[in-house]
Amino acid sequence: MNARPVLSHMLPVLGTGIALAAVPLFVRESGYVLRIATFLLMLATYAVGFNLLFGHTRQLFLCIGVLAGTGAYGSVLLVRNAGLNPVAAIAVAVAIATGLGAFLSYVGVRRGFGVLFVGIVTLAVSLIFQNLVLGLRKYTNGETGIVTQGLGVGLAENPVQAYYILLAVLVAALAVYQEIMGSRHGLALHALSDDEVSAELSGIDVARYKVGVAALAAGFISLVGALFADWNGFISPSLFSVGHVDIPVLIVLLLGGMRTLLGPVVGAIVFTIVDAIVRPFGQLTVLAYGVLLVALFLVFREGTVTLLQRGWEMVQSSTQRGQVGRGVAADEDGDPLSQRTNSRAKSPY
Amino acid sequence: MLEVRELWVGYNDVSVIRGVTLEVPAGEATAVLGPNGSGKTTLFRALVGLLRPRSGSILFEGVPLNGLRPPQVVQRGIVYVAAERELFPQLTVLENLELGAYCCPRAFQSRLELVFELFPRLAERRSQRAGTLSGGEQQMLAIARALMAQPKLLLLDEPSTGLAPLLVAELYRRLEALRREGVTILLAEQQVGAALSLCARVYVLKEGRVAFCGGASSLRGSSELRKAYLGGIGGVGG
Incomplete structure (x- = not known):
């Protein structure tokens, strides 16, 4: 580790990737479990994007489903109606969604929207998207949806390959996240999520960061959306609704821990397990999500990862105290530098 | 000017x-x-x-x-130090100074030496969180942070x-x-x-x-x- 200090901060990303790469080896017989695991990867990647948006730049984008749906519908329609090859179609769709994310962010920044107002506007965008897909029935088949078989790169036919491709996307998103947070941009993001005015007065171009982060997040989210369309074999507007995408992503991020690297992954795992438990209740799952979300906002804002970290630090500092004796006062909060991306900063509401 | x-x-x-x-x-x-x-x-x-x-x-x-x-x-x-000393309380003294030099990261080391020479107290407290400093130290840090930007x-x-x-x-x-x-x-x-x-x-x-x-x-x-x-x-x- 000392020989390659540059890469040491990537170890958690690498470890996560390796651990998740082993999953298909254990569940080979069960297509169902692999499906759930693949969906977990997508959820985690959405949450990484949402973490950048909401956790780090305080942009409450309640249109994750729209961004994913733009990737999905964009890529499918470009192949089906414009005759593009699937890879090019995905690239174009991702570019469109990236532009959309940047545009929404830019509008919010220029008009000086607060957190909640961004939430309301993007929620409206989600409703518009639903109606747009229904209205363009001629192309989208409305609520009936589109069977995407043969229109994509063939993820539906090969689930194990699909798992690894989506894992690669997740690992890429985590690596980009970690790279940003380790650079001076990470410090700048921390500063602006603390206090935007102070950040601006330090010379940080808050507007540029917000728009840039929104574009980056939209890019990853829409890429996953496009791959989901192919993998799932079928798309319909309700698959990209607020209830289907945004609410779960919000829960995942809050469960796992905002402003942490692994929060989205841990949150996705916990969420997937909880989801499997409440699934038999049918329509009541929505109610369960709602109650869960309220509970999370009230008492568990910091998430599992932050909680575990604090616990670990307490264990470490107490063993240190035991070894060194009382002469050395251990820092109660642990090493402040290690808290850079996950300190209990001002909550972004 | x-x-x-x-x-x-x-x-x-x-x-x-x-x-x-x-x-x-x-x-x-x-x-x-x-x-x-x-x-x-x-x-x-x-x-x-x-x-x-x-x-x-x-x-x-x-x-x-x-x-x-x-x-x-x-x-x-032009660098402004507000009356409310808008520091980043969760960040350490050193990180606050790093942010001060955000516009000109290449000059960071030389500016840091200058600032620590001017405010030796900050050098002692470099890894302490800004929010835990006393009022006077916070004011010193606010000015030091402004100086990091080579105003x-x-x-x-x-x-x-x-x-x-x-x-x-x-x-x-x-x-x-x-x-x-x-x-x-x-x-x-x-x-x-x-x-x-x-x-x-x-x-x-x-x-x-x-x-x-x-x-x-x-x-x-x-x-x-x-x-x-x-x-x-x-x-x-x-």
Whole structure:
């Protein structure tokens, strides 16, 4: 580790990737479990994007489903109606969604929207998207949806390959996240999520960061959306609704821990397990999500990862105290530098 | 270095700064005095781009600043230290300083040495969180952070607020040292005595207009003038 200090901060990303790469080896017989695991990867990647948006730049984008749906519908329609090859179609769709994310962010920044107002506007965008897909029935088949078989790169036919491709996307998103947070941009993001005015007065171009982060997040989210369309074999507007995408992503991020690297992954795992438990209740799952979300906002804002970290630090500092004796006062909060991306900063509401 | 002409600034319907004209010569310290509500902070916020002036012009080194956002103003070399010392309390002293040097990361090391030389206390506390510092140390850090950006012009909004008299005197000694090193300073202050000890030229704001402008010595010498323009407010030192 000392020989390659540059890469040491990537170890958690690498470890996560390796651990998740082993999953298909254990569940080979069960297509169902692999499906759930693949969906977990997508959820985690959405949450990484949402973490950048909401956790780090305080942009409450309640249109994750729209961004994913733009990737999905964009890529499918470009192949089906414009005759593009699937890879090019995905690239174009991702570019469109990236532009959309940047545009929404830019509008919010220029008009000086607060957190909640961004939430309301993007929620409206989600409703518009639903109606747009229904209205363009001629192309989208409305609520009936589109069977995407043969229109994509063939993820539906090969689930194990699909798992690894989506894992690669997740690992890429985590690596980009970690790279940003380790650079001076990470410090700048921390500063602006603390206090935007102070950040601006330090010379940080808050507007540029917000728009840039929104574009980056939209890019990853829409890429996953496009791959989901192919993998799932079928798309319909309700698959990209607020209830289907945004609410779960919000829960995942809050469960796992905002402003942490692994929060989205841990949150996705916990969420997937909880989801499997409440699934038999049918329509009541929505109610369960709602109650869960309220509970999370009230008492568990910091998430599992932050909680575990604090616990670990307490264990470490107490063993240190035991070894060194009382002469050395251990820092109660642990090493402040290690808290850079996950300190209990001002909550972004 | 900085020229403000006929500046009008306000919030919504209310004009707070009403036709202010002032000049800050390079290498000098200039003070803006006045009671609460006279428009000092509003003036500063307009200078750094946090507020958009209604009319009038702001020239820095002969170039107009109108319409620039704060990050661009920082880039030009004007750095503002707000009265509320807007530090990042969760970050360490060193990280705060790193952020101060955000616009010019290459100069970080040399600036850090300079700042630690000026404020040795910060060097001791470099890995402590900014929120855990005392009021005086926080003020030092706020100024140090501003210095990290290699400012040509330092805007200080009531740097003495909340500091014990002894600390105020110490702070002004540091500012004097800075001025001698060539940093131009524009200062808003209620502690008239302290400000007059540092600044050569003084503007007194009253209800958004310049009520008095002249050499510090004329104010220092005349208690009548002080009473007329600054009312009951006084200060330490002098």
